Amino acid sequence: MRNKAEQIKNKIKCYIPDRIWQIMRIVFNPKKPKTKLRVEIHVVDHCNLNCRGCDNFSCIAKPSFLDIDEYKRDLVRLREVFNNDVEWITLIGGEPLLNKKITSYCHIARELFPDALIRIITNGTLLLDKNDSFWKSLKTDDVLLYVTKYPIDFDYDKAKALAEKNEVKFRYAFESGDVLKTMYMTPIDLKGSQNPKISYKLCGKGNKCITLKDGKLYTCEAIPNFFTFNNYFGTDIKVCDEDGIDIYACDDSKAIMKHLASAVPACRYCDNKHYRSGIDWGVTERKITEWILTQE
């Protein structure tokens, strides 16, 4: 039911200009502290698809996998702080199925959070290569495969049928289902001259794509991944302590949720006034203009 509503919402969104959609979000769905945590964790930085303008910067990331012991330690701490108020744990990347230990990450999450939705957001292209133990493990741990359908030569229906045969939950994500993935762009303002509060208000990711990295929670996935952009292009996007909240330094889940529902200094780098959706999908040329606006 939720998936149907999401698909209808995404279809309607295709016909509404970005600026109107942003204003509708501010009016009808303002950012408020959440009562339950839905958290994303990047288990791998790089990806096998290399989409142009990837908002996780995965197409310009060095190959890197999340250390599983650090991951476990952070989830144990999340359990201490949030107890049962962790509603979703999303394993994401990059392409999470590139991580050979992906089922172990799922199993750890399931053991610590028996009632949470555990899901993997994936481009799905590696699913046809997975062995029986992968499928058995996902079934046992009740993991959802949340698959984004890209306009590439890949048999998504075959992957879906394989998941169903192995009794693993499979769902198309976002614009997907019968609609193929398009890209969007939040231009990066390299000077950091945006008003962070306005940028945050206009943003569709803040407080929605809450991300855990190295023991800190961030309101979106961009902030803990800006380092990838800096590394590749030699830029100087500054991320400071106040941009995230340290889960080892704070026991108060309500204070954490409040922080996550607020603008942070790094929001000054996001030019959300020029956010654009519906961009045709393509392979990256790794040019900085895929992420910033030029004068022409």
Ligand code: SF4
């Ligand atoms: S599949 Fe997703 S993570 Fe990978 S490059 Fe494309 S948008 Fe980025």
Ligand code: SF4
């Ligand atoms: S840094 Fe702020 S404005 Fe930019 S994506 Fe994250 S929450 Fe949104």
